[in-house]
Amino acid sequence: MLTTNPFEDEYGDKLREECGVFGVFNAESAAAIVALGLHALQHRGQEAAGVTSWDGAAFHTHRAMGHVAGNFDRDDIIRALPGRVACGHVRYSTTGETALRNVQPLFAELQSGGFAVAHNGNLSNAVKLRRDLVRRGSIFQSTSDTETIIHLVATSQYRTLIDRFIDALRQIEGAYSLICMTPEGMIACRDPLGIRPLVMGKLGDATIFASETVALDVCGAEFVREVEPGELITVSESGIRSVRPFGEVRARPCVFEHVYFSRPDSVSDGRSVYDVRKAIGAELARERPVEVDMVIPVPDSGVPAAIGYAQASGIPFELGIIRSHYVGRTFIQPADNIRHLGVKLKHNANSALIRGKRIVLIDDSIVRGTTSLKIVQMMRDAGATEVHMRIASPPTRHSCFYGVDTPERAKLLAARMTVEEMAAYINADSLAFVSVDGLYRALGEQGRDALKPSHCDACFTGDYPTPLTDHDDIAVPDQFALLDERVMA
Incomplete structure (x- = not known):
């Protein structure tokens, strides 16, 4: 809706x-x-x-x-x-x-x-x-x-x-x-x-x-x-x-800095963020291949991973979605009958490229799934014969309590659906995520050490590295508990 x-x-x-x-x-x-x-x-x-x-x-x-x-x-x-x-x-x-x-x-x-x-x-x-x-x-x-x-x-x-x-x-x-x-x-x-x-x-x-x-x-x-x-x-x-x-x-350190938060032209933990994102895309191509005609990034955050996916798979990289950089959150829609067109002001399908093609969309993550649903439908409306989706991070199943604005866990799509159910929800022909080990391999490691992980990956694994006192305290809050209720979620 x-x-x-x-x-x-x-x-x-x-x-x-x-x-x-x-x-x-x-x-x-x-x-x-x-x-x-x-x-x-x-x-x-x-x-x-x-x-x-x-x-x-x-x-x-x-x-x-x-x-x-x-x-x-x-x-x-x-x-x-x-x-x-x-x-x-x-x-x-x-x-x-x-x-x-x-x-x-x-x-x-x-x-x-x-x-x-x-x-x-x-x-x-x-x-x-x-x-x-x-x-x-x-x-x-x-x-x-x-x-x-x-x-x-x-x-x-x-x-x-x-x-x-x-x-x-x-x-x-x-x-x-x-x-x-x-x-x-x-x-x-x-x-x-x-x-x-x-x-x-x-x-x-x-x-x-x-x-x-x-x-x-x-x-x-x-x-x-x-x-x-x-x-x-x-x-x-x-x-x-x-x-x-x-x-x-x-x-x-937070692994999502490499996946999404940091700008791709930054260096984090001694590694180029851009290079890591390309490596994640390459891991994704090896782990979750698909027979399609072109690789299309969901701009802008999906671009480096899509380049890596295309290079590793040999499938052409194409800009099948064009993003406008001149529309902000405060754009006013004057009437209900054009409000539904608002999403196209931000992203628009390159229809001449997509029509009649099998495509794989690359994005950095799926949180609620609402954007993915709209993007997949946009590709189908543009004439794509198959629309697959690959995600350059593992499923986000847990909320973050360390400075990231995540929804309540019940609103995280991956917390309440299987991958197959998620694919059906966004109307994709297939959906797959990079594995946790694949993410760590992209960081130059052999995989996630279950006993000594090198990063905070709690949003994927539920392995929180610190106590969560406020979250765990289920006592009825008194008049002095004045912080935003999201802290208590």
Whole structure:
């Protein structure tokens, strides 16, 4: 069934990364560099954006709903964010309502001075921590799990800010890559499992932190290295210092960064995201071959895997679906009788190419299945004689609690249907997914080590690498459980 907004299904049928973070220390017009970096990370969060700067005397913040463009490409806004230190954030909401009060960086005046924080990830015990903090007298200004970190720092009994910050981190569970600003400098850290990404770069004398290497490329910075799992880096006038306040834990970075979240021109875990996606497509061709006339990607995220599938299978790669890049989610349909045409504004079949052909569609994932259903039907309407579908990830059967906006498990198609039932639901002649081992082979490994997996793949396997305190707590929530109900799902 079509919804009121024809693009709602498409956005609801993709796993969405919660956010992207970017920070600069010791650069002229630091806020302008941050805005440029956030442009490169826009794919990680398109609901809101914010930048906070420090000019040596005061903090300055501008936060806005919508894209970076239009909010941070104006000279007057950048001039209102002076200083050589700045950090920024682009956001999708996975905890907390979509409202300006939840837009990051979040800022508070602590005993030690101003403290700003930008967070990529999700805390899986935020509801419990928040409830306890409110009972002890904390007053929250947002419904974001990130604010919990600020209150834990503020209420810590340790003397120095760094010790208070580490004390706060030791109380939280889940995934986090953080960039924080204080009057003394900048702090960047990554959770002990390294679930969410964070990299470090240099631009002249400036130090930069970003969610992805592509953000370094866009602002002309040099990639230095990844912030390692469990590492905390401080940057100040005294220099750069690295500490590791947590015990040794086997890293489990999110495997979906390679499948979908990261831009293909980024490098993640030392591997080209583009090359990994092509390798996934090649594995898919070997595991799930099909006799067809052409390989067609579902743009844009399915393109690298489709190239890999075509090269490995010897079947021609063709652009059978043309995507318009000029239609946003806010397009207004003036009448019911044309609302159903909205999907064609985003994707349109290349009918002259498809008519009379057997095709295989390559996409990165299936979540609810609504988009796949529409795309398959579009191919049939364009005259394809057979429509097969191959997916460059294993079936998504479990929700993510680490900073990815996934539906409730009951709404995940693969959680309630077999692959054959899914194929019938989307009206495809056949449907197949790359195996979990095939995904790991594309990453250069022999397969998934069941005892020591190298990545977080919980959305496929249900093997969650951290406790899920809020999810497991089935007690009736009291008046202090104020976080968005999706945390409790």
